[in-house]
């Protein structure tokens with residue numbers, strides 16, 4: 001099919017550059033390839049676009065802070081494009097790619113589609129749709145795809161470097177990557193100019209997109225607000241499979257979106273017909289709470305600030321950084337890498353160059369080695385991308401071909417015989433439900449856990465070891481709750497949520513895959529007090545505890561009542577008493593994990609797939625321990641009561657009562 005409106009003259013290129021998770025202009029091999037067409041055949045029109053997919057808005061759990069970060073990053077990119085050519089900007093097309101891209105193919109007479117490769121499962125599926133669409137309906141359009149989101153292309157590392165097999169250790173990743181190239185590619189230059197866009201008018205009557213009203217009427221869950229999930233009675237015709245399929249039919253963000261104000265998808269070009277970046281208001285969202293600003297400009301500023309401290313770069317050691325410093329003790333570049341505002345290769349090579357210069361100038365000085373140094377951190381990121389690439393059902397337990405070890409976690413996802421999630425949020429018994437909610441809301445009664453979860457919600461970022469602590473607590477440390485629930489909460493709150501790193505690290509921390517030393521559990525008092533004796537971090541994020549003496553800051557429930565009164569915070573009233581017994585639960589978790597490791601079932605074992613795995617683990621537990629796994633549950637799950645607590649209400653009741661009032 002040829003263009004109906006604009007036609008390419010003299011075989012010059014009319015380029016659609018599709019920005020996705022590459023919201024930058026520096027070190028972009030895809031952008032470079034697109035602009036190289038000017039030398040090769042000449043560019044007649046250049047359209048930098050972003051597809052704002054409504055499916056993403058209502059099928060993927062995203063908190064207001066990540067929306068804010070994304071919109072800021074898009075605005076910043078748009079400004080950069082305008083600086084390269086005052087006629088240019090980021091043209092935001094409101095609609096799903098498979099709808100809006102064919103439309104502009106026709107309307108703008110596109111001859112070339114260029115984008116950066118994205119190897120995540122959901123992205124591959126989306127891109128396959130576009131490839132087949134081009135093949136069937138627009139065979140004259142040339143598609144150019146360049147890798148640039150990782151140090152090495154995960155697909156190449158897996159296919160060329162590891163014979164198509166999955167990778168689960170940094171060593172095996174290094175070996176496989178070495179077969180692809182000696183070192184990551186050096187960054188490519190930043191463009192200094194851009195060709196003009198062509199005519200950007202669109203005959204909206206021809207628009208193959210769904211106006212807002214149509215989306216709403218086809219998807220009742222979109223507009224209905226309710227406390228419990230609503231199934232989409234109408235069914236959604238173009239639902240994606242993979243990680244998002246489980247959310248099919250639900251506006252999972254309805255709790256934070258005000259439908260009255262929601263008008264983001266009124267037309268393909270937005271309310272002013274100018275393809276502007278949407279606003280938080282148009283998504284029906286309130287104000288962001290984070291202080292972390294999105295965009296390439298901020299990413300480069302942060303990188304430069306890090307590089308300016310050569311000693312800091314040369315001696316950067318992840319395990320020695322502090323999870324509870326008030327200012328981040330690591331680079332905080334992860335959200336920028338996630339959205340591609342920061343090129344990972346620039347990050348890698350700029351740091352490497354600083355290290356090399358430091359080594360030359362300070363002969364014999366101690367420098368950190370891999371994997372603790374910065375290069376090691378970025379390599380871990382690549383390793384998870386490779387694992388995700390090679391693993392079917394990576395984001396879940398059942399059917400996970402990475403052989404995520406099967407542990408009968410509470411509140412884990414359950415699927416029907418067709419592999420569909422039975423409920424988007426499995427319900428468990430009251431104790432597990434309450435433990436999960438308390439964890440998510442930062443009211444477990446363990447200040448270390450609560451402070452981290454509150455920082456996560458407020459800022460959208462927490463330190464790596466803080467992530468370790470809360471992930472360990474929720475899963476194998478104390479609660480025995482599925483890592484799937486953890487990924488879901490991180491997905492909602494993290495700015496840097498990543499489909500490879502998030503499930504991968506949760507599998508690691510829960511000792512389901514990648515790591516197996518399940519007996520190493522973080523102490524809720526001993527671990528944080530190593531780097532923050534006085535509890536400044538706790539005082540910041542749990543201000544109700546601010547006046548407690550240092551001695552009790554990590555365990556305020558152990559303070560005498562006179563101390564609590566003096567601190568103006570009665571445990572059980574103004575701050576919850578511990579929701580569980582740390583040591584007892586740790587012992588219970590360890591016992592169950594030991595059995596799970598012995599039985600050694602994996603995500604795709606027949607017992608897991610046919611639903612008999614949990615019974616098998618329970619039977620082995622009884623055989624080994626001489627009692628039922630659940631026998632001790634009653635005892636262990638009863639929170640300790642304060643001596644002076646009224647008999648008719650537990651500490652959590654009193655805290656909730658107070659919070660509600």
Ligand SMILES: Cc1cc2nc3c(=O)[nH]c(=O)nc-3n(C[C@H](O)[C@H](O)[C@H](O)COP(=O)(O)OP(=O)(O)OC[C@H]3O[C@@H](n4cnc5c(N)ncnc54)[C@H](O)[C@@H]3O)c2cc1C
Pocket residue numbers: 318328330331332333334335337338377378380381382384462463464465467468471490494496497498499501502503505506509
């Ligand atoms: C349970 C859990 C969930 C996580 N979820 C995510 C996630 O969704 N997205 C995400 O980017 N990171 C995730 N991480 C990894 C890591 O915690 C963050 O990348 C890191 O804390 C980001 O802070 P930073 O940029 O200051 O990191 P730095 O220490 O400055 O490291 C530089 C970069 O290296 C990469 N990196 C470092 N450690 C890891 C790691 N363990 N895995 C993958 N990449 C790493 C990141 O891109 C990071 O920006 C998770 C870790 C845990 C324990």
